[in-house]
Amino acid sequence: MSDVRTGHVILGVNVLVLGYLPAAWQSDLLHKGSFVDADYWNTIGRVAERATLDAVFLADAPALGNPSYDANAGRLEPTVNWSHVAAATERVGLIATASTTLNDPFDLAQRLLSLDYLSGGRAGWNIVTTRDASAARNFGLPEIPARDDRYDRAAEFVDLVLALWESARTGEEVRHHGEFFDLEGRLRVPPSKQGHPVLLQAGGSPKGRALAGRRAEGVFAAELTKEGAITHYREVKRYAADAGRSPDSVKILPGLLLSLGSTEEEARRRSDELHDLGPASYSVQWLSQAIGYDVSRLDLDAKFPEEVLAAIVDPASSGGSIGFRQSIYEQIRRTDPTVREYLRQTRYTGSGHSGFVGTPEQLVDHIEDWYRSGAVDGFNLQPDVLIDGLEVIADEVVPLLRKRGLFRHEYTTDTLRGHFRAASA
Template sequence: MSERRDGHVILGINVLTLGYLPAAWQTDLLGIHSPTDADYWRRIGALAERGTLDAIFLADGAALGNPSYDANNSRFDPTVTWSHVARATSRVGLIATASTTFNDPFELAERLLSFDTVSGGRAAWNLVTSRDTPTANNFGLDDVLARGDRYQRGSEFADVVIALWESARTGTAIRHHGRFFDIEGRLHVPPSPQGRPVIFQAGGSPEGRALAGRVADGVFAAELTKEGAIEHYREVKQHALAAGRSADAVKILPGLLLTLGSTEEEARRRSDELHDLGPASYSAQWLSQSIGYDVSALELDEPFPAELLEAPVDHATFRGSIGFRQSIFERIRQTRPTVREYLRETRYTGSGHGGFVGTPEQLVDRIEDWFHSGAIDGFNLQPDRLIDGLEVIADELVPLLRARGLFRHDYETDTLRGHLAASSRTPALAASPA
C-alpha cells in the first residue's frame, strides 16, 4: 500500500431499482409493486442518508425494448423519482442519468436546475451518450450516431447546459451557434444553491475520458483490476490538468458489485443462491453483449482465443461500453481462465464493473487499499439486492470505515458539491510523458 492520503472516500449507491442481479425481486422483503411504490423509494433514500452516504445514483435508458427476466424493468424518469425522494431526505446527493443524444439541452438544463433547486442543491446529472439501435428506433431513427459524432454532440451539449446554468445565475442570455445546437436565451429558473448541478460522466472510451477531464465533477468508472484503475485515474486527472482545472476537481468512482455476509462463506452462499434463482444464460448473454462477440460460439473449457482478446475494437460497429470491454479483457489476460471458469468467476468478481463477495471487514480492506494506492476517490456501490444490501452498507460497512478514518461521522455540508469538495484529496501527479 502506498502512503496514506488526506481526506476520506466518497460513497455512492447505484440504485438499480431492486438490485443488480436479475433475481433480486424474489424475496419476501419486497412487494409486487415495490419498484413503483413511494414507500420503497422513501426507504431507500432514508437508508442512504442514515449511512451519511454522499449520493444515490439512478440509471436510465430511452429504449422501449422487450420484457426480460430482469429486476429492473419498471422505471420512472430519474428526476421524477429523485424529486420525490428529495422531500423525504435532506443531505444525500441525487444523481440522475440523461442522454445527450436524445435530449434537448435547453429542456434538460431547465429540468435539472429545477430539480437542483427543489432538492436544496443536491442534484447531479450523469452525462451519457446513447449507443444502442433500439433507443434510436424509439425516436424514429434507423440507428444511432457514430461514436465520434455522439461524443462531439455530447461535448457541445455539455457546454450549452453549463452556459445555460450560468445564465440563471447572471441573468445574461447565451448566444451559442455550433455544429449541433443554435440557442439564444437564458434560463428563468432560480440559480443553483450549489453553484450549478454536479456533472458525472460514465463513458470509458478515450473520448469519454477526455470529456470527463474537461467538464465532469465525477466519473462513474468500470474497473476490474487495481492496476487498470490507477492508470484510468491518472489519465482522467491529467485531462483535467490539461483543461486548466485541478486534478482534484474530478472524482473517480468505479462501480463495485456487492454481496456481503457475516462470513465469506455466507456471502458466497448468498451470491450463489441469487445467481441460481436467475436464468442460467444470464452471464453468457451479458458477456456477449459486453465484448461484442457471441460467447456461445466459444469452447467452454478452452481459454479465450488470443485473436479475440487482442483484436482492436471496431468503433464503427461496436455498440457496447468500451470501458466495460477493456476492463473485462484486462482481467481475462491477467488470470487466463477458460470460458467456463470466467463465467463462474463473474459471480464473485464482477462483470464490466468490479465485484466483491465477502464480509464488510474485507470490503473495508479493499476500499482502503485502492484509496491509498491512488486508484479511486471512492466507489459507487451496487448491492446484489438493494433492500437489505443497503442496510448492511449503512449499518455495518460505514461504521467500520469510520473506525479506520476513511469516512466522515456525519454530513459536513448540505449540498452534493459540498460533499465532494470535503472528501478525498488527489495525490500529486507526475507530469505526463512527452
C-alpha cells in the first residue's frame, strides 16, 4: 500500500431513507412514520455533521418503487427535505438527486439555487437520467426516451442550468435555442455563498462518464472491484483533462453498502438476520431489475448463461443501470458463481454498489486501501439500517480514520465546494 497520496478522503452518506435493506423499517429505533418524521431527518443531519462528514445524499423518486425489491419505496422530495435539514445543521453538505429526463431546467435551476442560497452554500445536485417507464407515465410521456437521447438531453440540460446560475450572478439574460430546450430569461435567485450548487453525476455509461469529466465535481460511482474502480477512476480523470480541467477537480465517490459489528462474525450475523427478515424474493427481483433480465427464469444452481452475461454488458440493452451492470458483470466473471452462490455473495460483497461486512477497523483498512491505491477519492456510505449505522460511522469509523490522518478533525470550510477542495489540500 503506497502512502504517497496526500489530502484526505471525502465521506458522504447516501440516505436511503431508513437503510439500504428492506428490513430496516423493523428496527426498534424506528416507528411507522419515521420516513416522514421531521425529527428523524434532523437527527440524520446532526449525526452526519457531528462526524464532520462532507455531505448527505438523497435520491428523488419520480415513481413509487417496487416493495418486493426496493428497500424504500416511498421518499420525500429531496430539495424540500434538505431545506428542512439545513435549518438544523450548519456545515454538512446537502446533495439532492434530480433527473434531467423528467425535470424542467429553469424550474430545477431555481429550486436548487434556492436551496444553495438558504443553506449558506451547502447544496449539491447529483445529475441522473431516468430509465423507469412508470416514472415517464407520471409526467405524461408514453415511454422513457432511448439511452443516447437521454444523455444528449442531459448534456444540454446541464449546460443550460449552469448558464441560468451564471445569470443569477451577472443579471444578464440567457438566450438558449437548442435541440431540446428554448429559453430566454434569467434567474432572480441570488447567487449562493459558494456561487452555485456543486455538480455530481451518477452514471456509468461512456456518455455519462464523459459528461462527468466535462462538468461534474463529483461522481457517485458503482464499483464492485478495486481493479475496475482504478480503471474507471483514470477514465473520468482523463475526460476531465481532455476538457481542459484539472483531473483533481472531479472527485470519484463510489457507494459502499455497510453492515458493521464489533467482530466480523457479529457483522455477518447482522447482515444475515436483516436479509432473512426481508422478502424471500428480494435478491432475485433486485438483481433482475439491476441487470434488465428476469433472473427467476434461470436455474439457480447453474452458472450464468453466456447470453445473459453478454446482455449485461451490451450498452444497447434497455434494462438497468450501465454502471451497475458493468460492476455486476465484472464480479460474476471474477468469481464464476452459480446464480444461487452469487445471490448469497451479495449479502456480503454488494450488488451494483460494493458491499462491506465487518468491523469498523476492517472498514477503515478497506477505505485506506482503495484511497491509497488511486481507486477513489472517497465513498458514499450506505448503512443497512441508517439510524444506528450512522452512529457507528460517527463514533467509531471516523475517529479511526482521523488517527490514520485520513480524515479531518473538524470542518475547516463551510460550503460543500469548500469541503471537496479541502480534501485535496
